[in-house]
Amino acid sequence: MRLAVAYRGELYVFGGYNARLNRHFQDLWKYTPESGGWQRVDVQGKGPCARRRQCCCTVGDKILLFGGTSPSQDQDPQDEFYLMDHSDLYILDFSPSLKTLCKLSVIHHNLDQSCLPHDIRWELSAMTTNSNISRPLLSSHG
Structure with a gap:
């Protein structure tokens, strides 16, 4: 099952889980x-990892994706798996500002940030720091 959200007369679907394929x-x-x-949508920047049970909504020209669960990275895919709960937030911005585009370019090209103002460096850090605060929980495949 996959989660869908409507934006400007179109339906966007991200992620999900197929139990038959265990994927x-x-x-x-x-x-x-x-x-x-x-149509498959290719986005710039780092997107969310594979997941299900996330929450999505639209705010203005943005789709916000929060949370969800996915298998823990340190396990064999054929084994009973542990699900990792996510408490992260991703934003798909259909009208990014010039400031946002510049920050994405700094990240993408791994540019020196030392000459940038403190608030911009903090925003870049927030955009690239893993925000997982939960641990894997044993779960069934459901």
Whole structure:
């Protein structure tokens, strides 16, 4: 099952879990009702890991994705798995500011940040720091 959110007459679907394949997804798709077609959406920046049970909503020109669960990274995919609860937030911004585009460029090209103002360095750190605060919990495949 995958979670969907509507934005400007289109439907966006991210991630999900297929129990038959025992596989979590981290892809983003857009459905356009007028054409009846699906299109994979490629985004810039670091996106969320494969997950299910996340929460999404729209705020202005942004889709916010919060939380969800995914398998712990240190396990064999064939074993009974531990689910990691996420408490992270990702934003898909359809109208990013010039400031946001510049910060993404600094991150993407691994540019020197030492000459930047303190508040910009803090924002860059917040954009790139892992925010997981929970530990894996034993769970069934459901």
